[in-house]
Amino acid sequence: MSSEPLMRTRIRVEQDVFAVRQLGREVAREVGFEVRDQTRLATALSEVGRLLVAAGRDSDVVFTTTADGVPTLLVELTHPVPGDGDRLRPQLIQVSRLIDTLEVGDAEPGTVVRMSRRLPPSSPALNPDRMEEIRERLAGLVPGTPLDELSEQNQQLIAALDEVRAQRDDLARLNAELEETNKGVMALYHQLSDELEETNRGVVALYAELDEKSVQLRTASEAKSRFLANVSHELRAPVTAIIGLGRLLSDESSDELTAEQSRQVELIRGSATDLLSLVNDLLDLAKAEAGRVEANWSEVDLKAVFGQLRGTLRPLATQPAVDFVVEEPAVSRLRSDEVLLAQVLRNLLTNALKFTAEGSVRLGVAQVGDNVEFTVADTGAGIPAELHERIFEEFYQVPGSRALSGKGTGLGLPYARRLVGILGGAMRVSSTPGEGSVFTVSLPVSP
Numbered sequence: 001m002s003s004e005p006l007m008r009t010r011i012r013v014e015q016d017v018f019a020v021r022q023l024g025r026e027v028a029r030e031v032g033f034e035v036r037d038q039t040r041l042a043t044a045l046s047e048v049g050r051l052l053v054a055a056g057r058d059s060d061v062v063f064t065t066t067a068d069g070v071p072t073l074l075v076e077l078t079h080p081v082p083g084d085g086d087r088l089r090p091q092l093i094q095v096s097r098l099i100d101t102l103e104v105g106d107a108e109p110g111t112v113v114r115m116s117r118r119l120p121p122s123s124p125a126l127n128p129d130r131m132e133e134i135r136e137r138l139a140g141l142v143p144g145t146p147l148d149e150l151s152e153q154n155q156q157l158i159a160a161l162d163e164v165r166a167q168r169d170d171l172a173r174l175n176a177e178l179e180e181t182n183k184g185v186m187a188l189y190h191q192l193s194d195e196l197e198e199t200n201r202g203v204v205a206l207y208a209e210l211d212e213k214s215v216q217l218r219t220a221s222e223a224k225s226r227f228l229a230n231v232s233h234e235l236r237a238p239v240t241a242i243i244g245l246g247r248l249l250s251d252e253s254s255d256e257l258t259a260e261q262s263r264q265v266e267l268i269r270g271s272a273t274d275l276l277s278l279v280n281d282l283l284d285l286a287k288a289e290a291g292r293v294e295a296n297w298s299e300v301d302l303k304a305v306f307g308q309l310r311g312t313l314r315p316l317a318t319q320p321a322v323d324f325v326v327e328e329p330a331v332s333r334l335r336s337d338e339v340l341l342a343q344v345l346r347n348l349l350t351n352a353l354k355f356t357a358e359g360s361v362r363l364g365v366a367q368v369g370d371n372v373e374f375t376v377a378d379t380g381a382g383i384p385a386e387l388h389e390r391i392f393e394e395f396y397q398v399p400g401s402r403a404l405s406g407k408g409t410g411l412g413l414p415y416a417r418r419l420v421g422i423l424g425g426a427m428r429v430s431s432t433p434g435e436g437s438v439f440t441v442s443l444p445v446s447p
């Protein structure tokens with residue numbers, strides 16, 4: 001909805017174009033446009049006026065404002081030349097950029113050019129009183145001469161040029177700042193990449209040193225294993241000979257020994273037997289550590305393995321108060337190395353029997369997720385929590401723990417854990433002193 005026109009005027013001759021330009025600027029100023037927008041509107045108006053005057057007929061100019069929606073200033077220029085739109089449209093393309101909308105249409109009795117521009121949000125509200133006030137002021141306006149308008153136009157041009165120059169200067173300053181910043185960023189980037197390169201070089205050197213150290217460590221460890229393997233191997237023959245000779249000496253078919261001699265020969269034989277088991281354990285461990293033990297993969301029948309363990313270990317279960325139970329295996333088959341697996345389980349069961357005076361020692365197996373878990377549970381002496389890792393160290397024996405039979409070397413568990421590793425699994429222990437221990441061997445179903 002547009003309200004009562006703010007102002008009407010007429011363009012008859014070329015001079016009127018100047019007057020309309022001036023009027024347009026005044027109207028724009030009155031309704032609240034800032035200087036730059038006033039110039040835009042005045043310029044658009046004088047351009048349209050100039051084109052209309054060229055057609056040689058009088059044109060009506062009407063200024064209105066819309067009150068609804070966004071307040072907008074409308075200017076309509078009508079002249080009685082029908083179908084003049086085709087001539088005007090191409091010439092008004094540039095002009096349309098100065099305002100929000102510009103349309104050329106047919107109107108009674110000829111052609112109409114409609115222009116609009118939204119009022120800035122800061123412009124005062126256009127209530128009827130205000131409109132009346134503006135109308136009065138515009139009516140009292142004394143139109144300047146074309147010369148006045150020309151000088152005004154010149155002033156505006158100079159102001160516009162100044163603004164352009166200021167903007168150009170701003171742009172140049174911004175560019176300079178940008179260049180400066182870019183230089184700073186580049187310098188920072190170079191510094192960072194230098195530092196990175198430096199750090200990388202350090203890391204590479206460190207890794208090289210680490211590699212070298214681990215090669216040295218591996219060589220040393222291999223040398224140790226080789227030495228152990230060789231020494232134990234060399235020791236085995238003479239120790240076995242000592243045991244044999246001892247047996248020979250105490251044999252009934254040999255010359256009778258005195259009671260004291262007999263006792264001493266027994267001592268020698270006992271010590272040599274202990275030594276032989278130590279040498280054997282050392283040899284096993286050294287072989288495993290040197291990577292000389294390899295798994296011989298096959299389908300293992302657990303029922304058979306359990307049966308064999310039950311048979312061979314039953315004689316060791318000498319404590320009358322201990323229930324020795326090898327359960328029926330809940331998993332019947334497993335891809336593994338039968339000999340190594342049996343060796344590990346035998347080792348754990350022997351330990352359990354050695355350290356259990358009453359209650360039970362029990363071997364079981366169950367499938368847990370993707371693993372097959374063997375458990376050797378006893379109700380024996382138990383192991384303090386802080387020693388659960390140490391018992392897997394070579395030669396370590398829990399202080400004060402006393403085996404019910406045999407001495408032990410402290411090499412059984414490290415060896416067993418190594419074998420489990422070769423089988424692709426892991427071994428863990430949970431134990432409480434005075435209550436018992438559970439050793440769990442977890443092997444993958446498909447190694």
Ligand code: ADP
Nearest residue numbers: 351352355391397398401408409410411412413
């Ligand atoms: P060894 O049995 O020859 O001494 P191991 O390496 O097999 O050597 O075991 C190390 C130590 O761990 C044992 O000396 C013992 O103190 C402790 N240990 C192992 N198994 C058990 C168990 N089932 N109950 C209590 N203590 C155990």
